[in-house]
Amino acid sequence: MRSVRAFLVLSAFFAFTIPLMPLQLLFVRTGSRFARSFPHWYHRQVCRIVGIRLLVEGEVAESQGVLIISNHVSWLDITVLSAVAPVSFVAKKEVSTWPFVKWLAKLQRSVFVDRERRNQVGDKANEILSRLEGGDHVVLFAEGTSSDGNGVEPFRTALFAAAKPSGGQPMGSSVSAQTLALTYTKVYGLPLGRRGRPQVAWYGDMDMASHAWKLLGLGPLDAKIRIGPPVPLDDFPDRKALARYAEEKVRQDVVELLRGPR
Numbered sequence: 001m002r003s004v005r006a007f008l009v010l011s012a013f014f015a016f017t018i019p020l021m022p023l024q025l026l027f028v029r030t031g032s033r034f035a036r037s038f039p040h041w042y043h044r045q046v047c048r049i050v051g052i053r054l055l056v057e058g059e060v061a062e063s064q065g066v067l068i069i070s071n072h073v074s075w076l077d078i079t080v081l082s083a084v085a086p087v088s089f090v091a092k093k094e095v096s097t098w099p100f101v102k103w104l105a106k107l108q109r110s111v112f113v114d115r116e117r118r119n120q121v122g123d124k125a126n127e128i129l130s131r132l133e134g135g136d137h138v139v140l141f142a143e144g145t146s147s148d149g150n151g152v153e154p155f156r157t158a159l160f161a162a163a164k165p166s167g168g169q170p171m172g173s174s175v176s177a178q179t180l181a182l183t184y185t186k187v188y189g190l191p192l193g194r195r196g197r198p199q200v201a202w203y204g205d206m207d208m209a210s211h212a213w214k215l216l217g218l219g220p221l222d223a224k225i226r227i228g229p230p231v232p233l234d235d236f237p238d239r240k241a242l243a244r245y246a247e248e249k250v251r252q253d254v255v256e257l258l259r260g261p262r
Contacts, residue, residue, distance in 0.1 A: 001216030009216045010212035012049045016106075017042075024107045036086050036136065039108050043082035058227030060085040061176060064134035066230060067163050069246040070180040071254060072141035073149045074202040076215065077182060080223050082108065084180075087137045090162065092129065098208075111138070113162060125165045130161070132175045132233075139180075142246060149184060149197035152254050155247040160239035176230035179246050181253030185260070186222035203241060226253045 020042060047054065060066055068087060070077070081087055085224040089105070093114040096102050105112075111131070113124050140163060143153040162179075184200040185192060192200065199218060202211050228249050236242040253259055 002214075003220070004217075006213050006217035009050055010213075011212045013046065015243070016045065016049060020214075021103065021107060028107060035109065036088075038100065039082055040086035043079045046079050050076075050079070050216065053220065053222050054080065054083060054226070055222060056084055056219060057225065058229070060087075060137055060178060060227060061230045063135075064173075064230070065135050065175045065257075066137045067128075067132060067175070067177045067228075067233065068139045068180050068184045069142050069155075069177060069242075069250065070136055070139055071152045071182055071250050072143050072146040073182060074146060074200055074215070075208060075212070076184075076200065076202075076221075077141075077146075078108075080182065080225070081139055081180070081205035084225055084227075085137055087139050088131065089139045090124075090141070090159075109136075125162045128162050129165075129171070129175075133171065138163075142243065142250075146203040149204055150194055150258070151193075152247070152251045155243045155250075157240050157243040160243050164233065164239040164242050166237060166238065170234050171232075172234065173232050175233050177233050177236070177242060177246065178230050179228035179249040179253070181226045181250050181257055183224045183254055183257040184221055185224050185258070188219045189222075222226060224257045226257055228253070 024035070024038055024042075026032075027038055060068065068081070070081065077091065088109045089110065091105055091110045091112050095105050095110070098114045109120050111124055111128055128138055140159060142155040142159055144156040145153060147153050184197060187196065190216055200215060200221065202208065233242070236245065
C-alpha cells in the first residue's frame, strides 16, 4: 500500500507541477507581483496532494521585509514553509545543480550561496538585503544542515553574514527578523514519537530519491509551526547576537512543540 500511495502522490505532483512551471517562469521574467505570491498558492495545493496538515502558531509580518530564521528537518520543509507564507530561500550552491529541483528553486527566486567561499557570502549580502528592503520574506536555514527531527543543531553564525554584514547600513523598522520552529508530529493522526520522526527527516548521507519514495508512502502528516514575533534587524548589534537570539528561541519552541500540550 505504501508503494501505491507514493506512486499516486508523485503522479499527481508532476501532473500538477509541470504545466505550471512555464507560468511561474513568465511571472519571474516579467517581474510580476505574482512571482512572489504564486508559489505560495502552489505549495498550499502541494500540501493537499501530499497530505500535510499545517498547524501554525503566529504569522509572518506581511507589510515588511522579513528574514525568517528556521530549523531544517527535511526536503519537505520547502513545501511546508512556502505554504505558510510567500517566501524565498537562501540555498546552498549544490541545490542549483540537482536535477529538476534546481528549476523549482530558481522559479521560487532562491538565493544560492557557496558556503565554502566566504567572500561569496559577502557578495550575496547585497542581493539578500535588497530583497528584504523590497518587502520579500527570505528563509535562512541557520543550522547549515538538516537534523533528525528530534532537536536543533547549533546555528552557524557565518551563515548570518549575508543578512547581517559587519558595518552594514541601518535598515530601519521596515526590515525584521522572525524565528520559525518546524516539527513533524503525527502520521495518520498518530504521534510519530522519537523513533518515528527520523522517518520524515532527511539528513546525513541519505539518498533523496529513495527517501522521498518512502516518505510519500508513509501517510498524511501533521506539521506544527511556531513563528516568533518580528524584531527589527537593527536591534541586533551583529550577526552573532542575531544567531544567538534565533537559536535560543527556535530551540525552545521546537522542544515545546514536540512535547505537546501539558
